[in-house]
Amino acid sequence: MRKLMPMYYRLAYDIKLDIESGKLKEGDMIPTEEQLGEMYGISRMTVRQGVALLTEAGLIETIKGKGSFVRLPKLNQLVINFHNASSADGEQFRYKLLSAKMVHDNHSYAQQLGLAPDDKVILLRSLLYKDDLPSAIEDKYMRYLRGKPLLETQLEYAAFPEVIAKHQDSVPVRNEMVISVDVLSLEQANLLETEPFQPVMVIQQVIYSKDDVPLGISRMVCHKDRFHLNATSYLGRL
Amino acid sequence: MRKLMPMYYRLAYDIKLDIESGKLKEGDMIPTEEQLGEMYGISRMTVRQGVALLTEAGLIETIKGKGSFVRLPKLNQLVINFHNASSADGEQFRYKLLSAKMVHDNHSYAQQLGLAPDDKVILLRSLLYKDDLPSAIEDKYMRYLRGKPLLETQLEYAAFPEVIAKHQDSVPVRNEMVISVDVLSLEQANLLETEPFQPVMVIQQVIYSKDDVPLGISRMVCHKDRFHLNATSYLGRL
DNA sequence: TAGTGGTCTAGACCACCTC
DNA sequence: AGGTGGTCTAGACCACTAG
Structure with a gap:
């Protein structure tokens, strides 16, 4: 002041x-x-x-x-700042792209993307490291667009909304996140170098255009001890 | 329009x-x-x-x-609307107060509340039902204040920030939430009528006054299949 | 009818940025 | 020096709320 x-x-x-x-x-x-x-x-x-x-x-x-x-500030409205950095102590993650492949349109996520039968869907699988420990698996699903280069190096490191913004035609305007809990599958446990059936946090994001067309889906599976989310009330600031 | x-x-x-x-x-x-x-x-x-x-x-x-x-709307800033109603399909919970008791000041949560040695801490334990199924256990810790009636019926149903607002002297101005994952203890599994060692979502809230004094702590342990959180990007609205 | 906030004007001077 | 946004004025008329 x-x-x-x-x-x-x-x-x-x-x-x-x-x-x-x-x-x-x-x-x-x-x-x-x-x-x-x-x-x-x-x-x-x-x-x-x-x-x-x-x-x-x-x-x-x-x-x-x-x-x-x-009107006292509403403390039950909280903001998550999700730049993929909300690790166990706020440090940044190291990103590693594991695979990039087309999936068939009968795949469950392709259906959620509401595509025409002959549309193609790209699946990008990445691993997020924290202190050289694998902490989360992220699967990104998005419509395949010709002429939009997808596999540039920088893409490995970008957060999901940025990837969508750069590689889809429509402007992304909304992100809907669902946070839930599940147990690790065998394959996931392998990737995270831990035992199967361990509890995990599942963070799913769906990004929409202004016409409510889903442009992409991200599903993160996060290791119990190496990941958490922070949120803070955002009303009452001046 | x-x-x-x-x-x-x-x-x-x-x-x-x-x-x-x-x-x-x-x-x-x-x-x-x-x-x-x-x-x-x-x-x-x-x-x-x-x-x-x-x-x-x-x-x-x-x-x-x-x-x-x-500046395209930042889709990695998301809002949680946490009126304790973010159940599996948006329905409201039924609240049931299980117990209300004093805890000693050497209790771990009492320490977090930063109290003087002779201050007393109230612990309220509630169960949240959804479709008559126990879905979450909530423990609320707050400083005991004489002359502030705590056990009124309406209290059972109030969300945590409101309880703090009504039963503490200082005005609550900030809420810090941490979302993590754990496994059920035997006691918790009993209360949630499910098996122990099941994965759970843990939602901890700490509410502060303007002087950064913690006024209360809430810790919710949420059943894997009966609870999830929703968040939506909040920028770009007009 | 009196009091309140909502919209809008046609100016003014300033601080900051770029050339 | 010229263009930009930041602050501020002293009015005006309107729409809504209340007694």
């Missing part, structure tokens, strides 16, 4: 402090925009900039014709 | 469409604020409202003195 902050920010920050300290409680109405303008000696448009900050942060809810009301 | 939208929204929506259709590509500069004002016949402050929308949505990044540049 050494730098001189703009007036609209000071106003918003003051109110945020009042909320965090409990001076303003859930449901309380904050001063009207006119009042705030007088209190800080600023014009109404400037007040509104500050109020907009608080709304973005989820700290207030404003109702037209009534006022703006304190 | 039936209603007449304000001009700043139309402007933002038009640009969003151009990004999603690929007409504007990553790194492209959008028109300057002055140009947009002329294009839409609106004043600059109104243009800036629209640009602010796009910035919020993460679709552009604006650099002072240079311009605003397209």
Whole structure:
């Protein structure tokens, strides 16, 4: 806070402090925009900039014709930052491409991609290493497009949404993730250099275009002791 | 889109469409604020409202003195909506409080709560049912506060952040979640009416006050087949 | 009817970037 | 020096809410 902050920010920050300290409680109405303008000696448009900050942060809810009301930050909305780096202690993974092959359109994932019978699907299998230990297997499924080079070296290292963005025609706009739990198959245990039937975290991502067409599916199978996910509430920041 | 939208929204929506259709590509500069004002016949402050929308949505990044540049939505940032309802098919859970007791301050969770030696910690153990099947065990640890009624009925049904908000003095402002995988202990398997050593998802939440004091810890142990988590990318919405 | 927030204007001055 | 976004003003009219 050494730098001189703009007036609209000071106003918003003051109110945020009042909320965090409990001076303003859930449901309380904050001063009207006119009042705030007088209190800080600023014009109404400037007040509104500050109020907009608080709304973005989820700290207030404003109702037209009534006022703006304190709403404690919703702590059950959390953000995962999934740049494939959420390992056991935040370190980056080393990527290794194991195989790249076409799969037939009767493959279960090809069906999920909603392809025409003669469309082709590429399957990329990679291994993610952490401290030279194999920590996760990632299978990426995506439509095969002619003229889109797929096997460049950099591709091995890219996170799934970036791979899709670069190698599909449509612009990816949505990612749906499902996190579940399973046990290792024999083949998977082999790749992860561990015993079969060990528990694993399964992270599936499906990436969609604006028309809700699935552009690609990623399925990661993550070693119990070498992988976890972090998430943090994201409301209430200013 | 039936209603007449304000001009700043139309402007933002038009640009969003151009990004999603690929007409504007990553790194492209959008028109300057002055140009947009002329294009839409609106004043600059109104243009800036629209640009602010796009910035919020993460679709552009604006650099002072240079311009605003397209930035494809970051699909590796995802939101979990954790109202304890992320069951296998989105249904709500039925909550049942199993026990509520004091634990000694040498207990591992009490230590994590950073308490003074004579502080007391409450442990609430609940079972979450889905379709009359026990699906998860939740242990909530929090500082014991005199005069804060803890055992009201509604408490059984509340999600963890709400319980903390109502029964601690400080305002909770941050929630840190860690998702990992483990195997069931004998006691846990008993409660979940399944075999021991089954894989489980472990969801730990720690809730902090503005001074980074941990106010409570929740640890959920979730049945492999009766529980999963959903997350969705949240950038790019308008 | 009075009070509130929502939209919008037509300016102004500044700080930052590039040439 | 010229172009860009960042901050701010002093108004205006509207839509919604309440008594």
